[in-house]
Amino acid sequence: MLPEHEALLIFTREQFPELDGTPCDVEVILKGASDRHFYRLNWQVGREPMILMVYTLARRDNPKFVPATHRLRKIGAHVPQVYAFDEQRLCVWLEDLGRIDLQSFNEHPWDRRFPLYQATLREAAKFHGVQESTLTPADVEELEPGFDEALYEWEQNYFLEHFVGGYLGRDCSGPEFATARETLRQLRRRLARLPRCLVHRDFQSQNVLIRGEDAWLVDYQGLRLGRAEYDLASLLYDPYVNLSMEERASLLSYYADHRALGLQDLREVFYLCAAQRLMQALGAYANLSRNLGKPHYEQHIPAAVFNLAEVCEEGQGLHELRAFFAGGL
Incomplete structure (x- = not known):
């Protein structure tokens, strides 16, 4: 596993201690033109996959994703659930909506x-x-x-x-x-x-x-x-x-x-x-x-x-x- 993927799993297990020790495959999602990076975390035992979004502050709209998610969910729009948010590390863990667009x-x-x-x-x-x-x-x-x-x-x-x-x-x-x-x-x-x-x-x-x-x-x-x-x-x-x-x-x-x-x-x-x-x-x-x-x-x-x-x-x-x-x- 790549060192950066290992680091992402360390961050993830800090957010979700119950996943400590659970094997996970990290899949890079290559899509779009933004400076955000997306990873699908495929847990091998007892947990549905989740999406990890890692963003930068290069674009002013990137930090708006989480509040926009909460706003849209309040009006009943179909958007992913935010499982966890680390504002210091610029990481968001999200519900996996699948691969079909x-x-x-x-x-x-x-x-x-x-x-x-x-x-x-x-x-x-x-x-x-x-x-x-x-x-x-x-x-x-x-x-x-x-x-x-x-x-x-x-x-x-x-x-x-x-x-x-x-x-x-x-x-x-x-x-x-x-x-x-x-x-x-x-x-x-x-x-x-x-x-x-x-x-x-x-x-x-x-x-x-x-x-x-x-x-x-x-x-x-x-x-x-x-x-x-x-x-x-x-x-x-x-x-x-x-x-x-x-x-x-x-x-x-x-x-x-x-x-x-x-x-x-x-x-x-x-x-x-x-x-x-x-x-x-x-x-x-x-x-x-x-x-x-x-x-x-x-x-x-x-x-x-x-x-x-x-x-x-x-x-x-x-x-x-x-x-x-x-x-x-």
Whole structure:
């Protein structure tokens, strides 16, 4: 066993003295782009596996995972139980939700996938139902900074710097991009004026685990105030999976019915958020693949560009954004 794994087991047995002497296999879980490390502790006798998350303070949202877990469990959302938390060693021991995520059903027939997406949307509705007006200042302080015009602008600049400039090699500061830049400004201003609720922030298929027919959530440490449609766009325009326009429409309709929302109004804001989310994703894929030593993220760029092109056609006032990426791949 590797020395670092032996150290992790020492820490674990300090938290759970009853496991002292119980043999354990440490399995490294390789997934995601964050600076957190995950291990599955497979106890050989008398104990279900558990997950050990070891994080750093390099990202400001990492320490928010435990309070976000407690908040989500209070409203009945499906999230793992926290067995133990060592704040000094930056370790969290968690319930093992299994190995099957929503993305793994990508090649299954739609009649198999549809109920899993419905279950996922029902989970989202639980925290989307928590409106900003119901939260205290202390509640808000516990969350990550909410979506406002400044954060939307940061995401847009991330897209311009890393994807448009870095990946496509385009200088978009010239007059030929003036209309597209104004479209970005109008987009962030429109979104920032809308009421906010709790959102996951990274609500995509790899962050949804499937147990039976139920959906369970992970990687929600970015919980904050924002628009529900941003989460919906993250899921329904997820570049990691294939969804047709008809399938997206069915899921959006299901969500509207589940929450008793007007579908037309939901669709309008959904496309605005989809453009914003996909630009953020393209900035991330370009930055991760070009600058952070994770070249496998580049494979998701064509799907994200295809989705963004569709959104620019379907959404109101978004067509000019195509100038940033048209003909670029």
